[in-house]
Amino acid sequence: MKHIRNFCIIAHIDHGKSTLADRLLQTTGTISEREMQNQALDDMELERERGITIKSHAIQMNYEYEGEDYILNLIDTPGHVDFSYEVSRSIAACEGALLIVDASQGIEAQTISNLYLALEHDLQIIPILNKMDLPGAMPEEVSDQIVELIGCEYEEIIPASGKTGLGVEEILAAVVKTVPSPKGDEEAPLQAMIFDSVFNPFRGIIAYYRVKNGVIRKGQRIRFFNTKRDYNADEIGVLKMGLDPKKEVRAGDVGYIISGIKQANEVKVGDTITATENQCESALKGFEDVKPMVFAGIYPVDSEDYEELRYSMEKLQLNDSSLVFEPESSAALGFGFRCGFLGMLHMEIIQERLEREFNMTVITTVPNVSYKSYMKKTPDEMLIVNNPSELPDPSGMDKIEEPYIRAQVITKTEYVGAIMTLCIEKRGELQNQVYLTQDRVEITFEMPLAEIVFDFYDRLKSVSRGYASFDYHPTGYKASDLIKMDLLLNGEQVDALSALVHRSNAFDLGKRICLKLKELIPRQQFEIPVQAAIGAKVIARETIKALRKDVTAKCYGGDITRKRKLLEKQKAGKKRMRQVGKVEVPQEAFLAVLKLND
Numbered sequence: 001m002k003h004i005r006n007f008c009i010i011a012h013i014d015h016g017k018s019t020l021a022d023r024l025l026q027t028t029g030t031i032s033e034r035e036m037q038n039q040a041l042d043d044m045e046l047e048r049e050r051g052i053t054i055k056s057h058a059i060q061m062n063y064e065y066e067g068e069d070y071i072l073n074l075i076d077t078p079g080h081v082d083f084s085y086e087v088s089r090s091i092a093a094c095e096g097a098l099l100i101v102d103a104s105q106g107i108e109a110q111t112i113s114n115l116y117l118a119l120e121h122d123l124q125i126i127p128i129l130n131k132m133d134l135p136g137a138m139p140e141e142v143s144d145q146i147v148e149l150i151g152c153e154y155e156e157i158i159p160a161s162g163k164t165g166l167g168v169e170e171i172l173a174a175v176v177k178t179v180p181s182p183k184g185d186e187e188a189p190l191q192a193m194i195f196d197s198v199f200n201p202f203r204g205i206i207a208y209y210r211v212k213n214g215v216i217r218k219g220q221r222i223r224f225f226n227t228k229r230d231y232n233a234d235e236i237g238v239l240k241m242g243l244d245p246k247k248e249v250r251a252g253d254v255g256y257i258i259s260g261i262k263q264a265n266e267v268k269v270g271d272t273i274t275a276t277e278n279q280c281e282s283a284l285k286g287f288e289d290v291k292p293m294v295f296a297g298i299y300p301v302d303s304e305d306y307e308e309l310r311y312s313m314e315k316l317q318l319n320d321s322s323l324v325f326e327p328e329s330s331a332a333l334g335f336g337f338r339c340g341f342l343g344m345l346h347m348e349i350i351q352e353r354l355e356r357e358f359n360m361t362v363i364t365t366v367p368n369v370s371y372k373s374y375m376k377k378t379p380d381e382m383l384i385v386n387n388p389s390e391l392p393d394p395s396g397m398d399k400i401e402e403p404y405i406r407a408q409v410i411t412k413t414e415y416v417g418a419i420m421t422l423c424i425e426k427r428g429e430l431q432n433q434v435y436l437t438q439d440r441v442e443i444t445f446e447m448p449l450a451e452i453v454f455d456f457y458d459r460l461k462s463v464s465r466g467y468a469s470f471d472y473h474p475t476g477y478k479a480s481d482l483i484k485m486d487l488l489l490n491g492e493q494v495d496a497l498s499a500l501v502h503r504s505n506a507f508d509l510g511k512r513i514c515l516k517l518k519e520l521i522p523r524q525q526f527e528i529p530v531q532a533a534i535g536a537k538v539i540a541r542e543t544i545k546a547l548r549k550d551v552t553a554k555c556y557g558g559d560i561t562r563k564r565k566l567l568e569k570q571k572a573g574k575k576r577m578r579q580v581g582k583v584e585v586p587q588e589a590f591l592a593v594l595k596l597n598d
Helices: 017-027 045-050 081-092 109-120 139-150 168-178 303-319 344-358 413-425 449-453 456-463 503-520 560-580
Strands: 004-011 057-065 068-076 096-102 124-130 191-200 204-213 215-217 221-224 229-232 235-239 243-246 248-250 254-258 272-275 294-300 324-330 334-341 362-364 371-375 382-385 397-412 429-435 440-448 469-480 482-489 499-502 528-534 537-544
Touching: 004 017, 004 081, 004 109, 004 168, 017 057, 017 068, 017 096, 017 168, 045 344, 057 168, 057 235, 068 168, 081 109, 081 191, 096 109, 096 139, 096 168, 109 124, 109 139, 109 397, 109 469, 124 139, 124 168, 191 303, 235 248, 294 303, 294 324, 294 344, 303 324, 303 334, 303 344, 334 344, 344 362, 397 413, 397 449, 413 429, 413 440, 413 456, 440 449, 440 469, 449 456, 449 469, 482 503, 499 503, 503 528, 503 537
Parallel strands: 004 068, 004 096, 096 124
Antiparallel strands: 057 068, 191 204, 191 272, 204 254, 215 248, 221 229, 221 272, 235 243, 235 254, 294 334, 294 362, 324 334, 371 382, 371 397, 397 440, 397 469, 429 440, 482 499, 482 528, 528 537
16 A cells, blocks of 8 residues: 555646646556547546536556556546536545646636645645746746745745646656555455446446545445445456456555446445445545535426436436436426536536537526525525525515625736726625735635626626636525516516516616517517516516518508508507417527626
8 A cells, every 4th residue: 555646636727737647647658659639538528629627537557666666546626616526526535636836827716725625635735836838937926826825845846847748757756755655454344435426328337436444356245335225346446548447456546346336326426335244334424415506497498308308417417416406397498407506617518518418409597596585474494495486475575595605816916996896796795805926916705696606707807807716615695685586578477587686786687688688589570578577566678679561562552541451450460469479589598697798
């Protein structure tokens, strides 16, 4: 065990984690020149296209240092705030972490947040200054920031470049020298923690685990501690570029297991694997259940595809355990699912994966957060509202609470004013302002999560010209003056467009949504009123004018009464059409609310 090292790579989004991981794989000979491609560990088409990591990827490398052979287990993690759940799982399976900071951009919000996660688990931190080959690199300034943040010595910071391969040997040497070897007892009963699972259509679920104590052998009867189910270990092994089968995986190592499991709910990430005969006494302390932040309805375009959508969502949940969903129905859209996501990017990725991997074309409704409502009759009882249409009658309601977050924005000093204006507009309250260096400032706000769900992130990037980085943590619920705003098309309520909004924003928001829908909904043969209403009170209205069909074209000359007769006939037809006509709402209209400022 003293020759094993388990470590992960953590950094802010786009600081060069995956590129550096590629160089580590090449240097240790884990991947041949023929197989080499950029972002070698990212196996999803979507990850390569967007240049971001969505899933954590584990891989084993062999490295010789000072005449001795070492096994290095590396986990490459995502950098975006929406996928911090993947990062927390990876950190639980490691003893060390490479903290990568971009030499041209310095420390950003997610760097700090991931660093605190690693420090909570007592990981050994190795600071690395990446992208040293860039002309805009500022090694001295950024080194000062790193020293101030983690309290290390200047000599401990390794200058590196994922592109040119600078500093890769020093990183591997530092991992061997400073990261502690895993602790565990091979004689003790088997204890292994599952930190990820993927679905293979031919072999069922493949679970990735880290063995804390004991040894897991091929063909052995094993038990999942929390679900109390027994299986045969049909195949076990370690993770190279592919799966590498072994006869046994010992304490301290990271491996995979295939036991023919087909059901998603049988494998829980964070569960403990133990032997059926010689069981361990307690489960390993895993990670907390994931808490979704943003909720949206996902509906099939054709209601006959409902069962197929359920099947696709279950398969997707195996590869992404942070997706939560339950069935729901809507008057406008039929049967579908209420899904919980970790953030807006997560929602976008899930929608795209459904379309690519399962050929499911879906309609996504306006995203919202979950609220708590208390009734006057039973003030002790709390009702959780995930969908605006579930909101009880306001007359019998005592109060409604919405989730608040603590938001940290790190930016250059020249953009502070614009960012403060944006946050105050989004009902944020300034908590703290700290100057990290002369021209970098960290601003902390407390604000409602619902305000972030809409266009906050995009607007933050535009007011700061891309220089602001953003991170948030939930802080709990607070009572707010919220009201339900309904949208009516042709006098009919469209429940998929309802939203809970703050009373002060209702009129402005209602007006803007009506204008947006007027642009997006195609004109019909009859006039369509678009109204925003609170209860029975209409607060905004726009009218989509009717398309005029020229019925008098064939009537030339003659008495005016002939024309009038045709126009009256048309008027009666339009009136009837308006009573039975249904307004088709395009997919863009459901997400129009998100892009009100465009």
